[in-house]
């Protein structure tokens with residue numbers, strides 16, 4: 001994964017028609033460049049449309065926002081990793097805070113999802129982050145590192161070395177209140193340290209993204225923070241101009 005990494009998490013926005021229009025508008029503005037990774041995470045129902053709209057542009061990739069832990073079967077409403085792969089997803093978000101806190105996803109499930117994604121040839125991006133109450137109690141590092149270790153517990157060091165981590169403080173997501181570059185750097189350093197326990201020097205190759213109320217104004221300072229290798233962007237990734245400016249950071 002080339003750095004910096006800019007990942008657009010569209011959440012439950014942009015069905016196939018709007019997703020196609022977005023990619024058309026973005027590719028009209030954005031000339032291919034090989035010095036960064038740009039990934040779109042559309043809703044699963046729009047994956048195929050985004051892959052088609054990207055066409056032969058090798059500088060742009062897609063990923064799935066969530067997968068289920070099993071490959072097939074009686075799991076109404078879910079999407080499996082092999083299905084997402086078939087729809088040309090290359091990446092899978094795992095353990096996004098909305099999955100954990102809105103849908104009750106457990107750490108055991110995030111571990112299984114990382115393993116399932118990797119087994120199917122998807123690159124997992126494991127999301128971790130603390131609640132405001134946990135930050136205020138001084139538990140940020142404990143929570144983040146617990147989620148990190150749990151999420152990576154079923155995958156080999158080789159898989160960890162090829163994936164990415166996203167630090168997204170829950171209190172910063174969709175609130176307009178981003179972490180300061182200093183706050184982000186402090187947590188990114190801890191994540192890198194924990195990764196190096198598993199990987200040694202190879203931990204430096206794992207991109208660690210920051211997410212939570214990123215926009216084109218705060219992106220440069222966040223990207224300049226120590227240990228920040230990319231951005232995972234929700235709301236601001238839905239505006240073509242703003243998203244283009246973020247990708248230029």
Ligand code: PGA
Pocket residue numbers: 009168172173174175176211212213214232233234235236
């Ligand atoms: P936000 O979302 O940029 O809208 O805060 C980020 C995310 O949830 O990945």
